[in-house]
Amino acid sequence: MLELLFFLLPVAALSGWLMARRHYKRRYRPQESPFSPDYFKGLNYLLNEQPDKAIDVFIGLLEVNSETVETHLALANLFRRRGETDRAIRIHQNLIARPTLSSPQRTQALVELGLDYMNAGVxxxxEQLFLELLQQSPSPDEAPKQLLRIYQQEKKWQQAIDMAKRITPDKKTNTNALIAQFYCELAEPLANKDHHQALNLLRSAQQYDNNCVRASLLEGKILIQIRQYRKAMRALQKVEQQNHFFLSETLPSLQQCYEHSGNIQSFKEWLQGLLNRHPHLTSARITLTNLIRQQQGNQAAQNFLYRQLHQHPSVEGLHHLIMLGEDNHQVLIPLIKDVTTALIHKGDRYTCKNCGFSGRTMHWQCPGCSQWATIRPVEIHLSALEKLLEPSR
Structure with missing residues (x-):
């Protein structure tokens, strides 16, 4: 309420000034009041804390001309920020209906009206309004940006691609990375039924963003389905250069590729090199432990993982070590295993680096901040135990 009152006082003053100015331009008449009776009526409403009625009066007093357009726009924007979208729409529609508006002013009012509709969920x-603005020459920068927002909400990915291509990239918006994500959205439903088309879409994604992890993961999945294992390996191993945090997502598929190629020893060597480059990669450590167990038995796997955990402790590593030796102690081992299982299940697997949203499912568009490709896998290290043990709120 106070914010509105403080805003309306200068509006009231401006209204009075404009009326006085117009009056003195005609002729100075000492016997006549320079203010309209409506002006005092508006002030009375304002002083009696009836802002809705005061607003209506002051809007009526403000004749739409080049000197008052900005005041109308500012007042409408205030309403939109306060959630009073209907009032904002009414002011903008009133502005647009005036024939005295210049072309730039009319365009600005149309953009603001479109933002009102966006805010109201209409x-x-x-969409119709911004498409009309897009036909203007030059078209306002806001038109393709807002259409991009609409098409993302409606999951119209091809239209979203078209709009993103019309936006000039800047520091805040990496349109190439966005376009790559939209191509992935188009490719994903085709991954199991039209491999050729899906792979073409993924190539388009990589043309716009060579660091698109999602495209590489999906390409690897499709190539495995059509049994092109060596190509799948190359696609999946590219993830290390793109974003090494996603390496954990590639390991099961890579193991499948190496097994079908009959070269599991090379996979072990690659995993060892991976751990040398990324020593905190618990998922690679556990995968290598499982391969040692398959080839050399439980004890060798226990010894390897025990040495590794001394240097790089983690909850998941500890849990796996307990599972390897769960028959050694009939009471203590199952109890510790229950504790580590609870910790792993309680910990979130994916976190957004932009807003901090976390969950157990991978989202390529963050549900918290709606940004693309900001969520990444996380691993639970022993340093996170204190947080994990906090009671849930």
């Missing part, structure tokens, strides 16, 4: 009207 996406069809907003």
């Amino acid at each position: 996406l069809d009207r907003a």
Whole structure:
């Protein structure tokens, strides 16, 4: 309420000034008041804390001309920020209906009206309005940006690609990375039924963003389905250069590729090199432990993992070590195993680096901040135990 009152006082003053100015331009008449009776009525409403009625009066007093357009726009924007979208729409529609508006002012009012519709969730009207603005020459920068927002919400990925291509990239918006994500969205439903088309879409994604992890993971999955294991290996191993945090997502598929190629020893050597480059990669350590167990038995796997955990302790590593020796102690081992199982299940597997959203499912568009490719896998290290042991709120 106070914010609105403070805003309306200068509006009231401006209204009075404009009326006085217009009056003195005609002729100075000492016997006449320079203020309209409506002006005092508006002030009375304002002083009696009836802002809705005061607003209506002051809007009526502000004649739409080049000197008052900004005041109308500022007042409407205030309403939109306060959630009073209907009032904002009414002011903008009133502005647009005035024939005295210049072309830039009319365009600005149309953009603001489109933002009102977006804020109100009336996406069809907003889309129609911004498409009309897009036909102007030059078109306002806001038109493709807002259409991009609409098409993302409606999951119209091809239209979203078209709009993203019309936006000039800047520091805040990496449109190439966005376009790559949209191509992945188009490719994903085709991954199990039209491999050729899906792979073409993924190539388009990589043309726009060579560091698109999602495209590499999906490409590897499709190539495995059509039994092109060596190509799948190359696609999946590319992830290390793109974003090494996603290496844990590649390991099961890579193991499948090496097994079908009959070269599991090379996979072991690659995993060892991976651990040398990324010593905190618990998923690679556990995968290598399982391979040692298959080839050399439980004791060799226990010895390897025990040495590794001394240097790089982690909850998942400890849990796996307990599972390897769970028959050694009939009471203590199952108890510790229950504790580590609970910790692993309680810990979140994926976290957004932008807003901190975390969960157990991978999302390529963050549900918290709606940003793309900001969520990445995380591993639970022993340093996180204190946080994990905190009671849930």
